[in-house]
Amino acid sequence: MVMSAKQTGDPVQLKSGVWKISDQDGQRVMKVLRSQGEWQLNRMRQSGQLERAAFEAGIPMAIPVIPVLDGVGLWTPLGDERYVRLTEFVDGPHPDIDLKLARWVGSTLAQIEQLRLPAAVDESYPVHPLEEWAKWLGEARLMSLLPAVSDATRIIQSGLATEPVFQLAHRDVSTVNIIASPRGLVLIDFDHAGPEVPWWEFVHHVFNLDPSEAFVRPAFESYIQSGGTTGATDETAFAGYFRGMLEWIAYNVWLTLGHRDVPQSRRDEAHSIVHTGQISLPQELRSLDEWITLLR
Structure with missing residues (x-):
């Protein structure tokens, strides 16, 4: 068009x-x-x-x-x-977290993978050094978050050390970017697309949508049936998940520190997001052993 x-x-x-x-x-x-x-x-x-x-x-x-x-x-x-x-403009509500969505996400991510568009890790795939994290978190009085950031960074670096193959991926498959339209579920907003390992992309978004067995298992089956490629079923499968989470937390820490010119309402929102990250990041790291079993 x-x-x-x-x-x-x-x-x-x-x-x-x-x-x-x-x-x-x-x-x-x-x-x-x-x-x-x-x-x-x-x-x-x-x-x-x-x-x-x-x-x-x-x-x-x-x-x-x-x-x-x-x-x-x-x-x-x-x-x-x-x-x-x-x-x-696609009209309709955002979908419920259910079996239909699980199967659709698995199939759709496999279809995107099969486009086989090569990509290289660049500035759109940031992995910040712990020294920088310590500086930001110190300024924001959030040093209690540094141990979890350190653990997540180690997982990301372990995944990158395996030298996986990156492709262009959507990188923002959440219910915010899925519409239940009259013609079926529809994916919107590719503006955050960039390099990602297809297996990490699948793991990231499925567990971000719903880490329960009732959601992950059918999404995984749909992904495989639609031609998706699996990878390691250890903690490195979550390298993309934690990379995305750390990028989001870092950006919002910067906003709270005034490093970006945004309205006060957005800065207030950033404070809330960072507070949530303080709680959720350690919880998710503790959930890894349980989550990994759902990929096997």
Whole structure:
């Protein structure tokens, strides 16, 4: 689908930088951002490559609008380092955590893996040194979190030491990014796509959705039946899970410290997220032995 220029009606803001608009073909999600540098342009190229390939492969997802002019991935330049992109607006609620979702997630992640788009670990896959963590957590008066961060970092580094093969992956498969639409479950928002090990991608998102046996087992079966590739069934299977968790905690610690220019409401939210991470990260590390058994 090529980009339409005939907007009808006023845009409705959904959140910062995101609007719902209408044109002669229906409703769209319009996103506008200002590039923060070459690292972000690289992310935009990666996400656009994966999103377009997934759409062409028939993966159940929001239909992207392909720019008429050359852009960066699926983003069209507006000037002054600003970019815009359009995607189909998919109407419907977010799904329940149930057997249907488990099987759909397993199948969908296997289909994305089979796109076989190569990727290398780069700045979009941060693993921060413990010295930096100690500095940030010290400033934020959160040093009690450092032992759990250390344990999670060790797991990530152990996984990376096995030299796994990375591919482009969605990296944000949560209920927030899944819509129960009239045509079935639909995946949205590829903007966080980047390098990940397919097996780690599966483990990360399935356990993040629901670590119970009733959810993990059918998701695993669906993943295998749909051609997904398994890997080690030890703690390194969770390297992607903890990498994603540490990245999210680090970003929100930075916000609490004022290292990013955000509204006070977002900074307050960051405090809550970091507080939750203080509790959940140690709990999840303690759950690893039980979780690993569900992969065997």
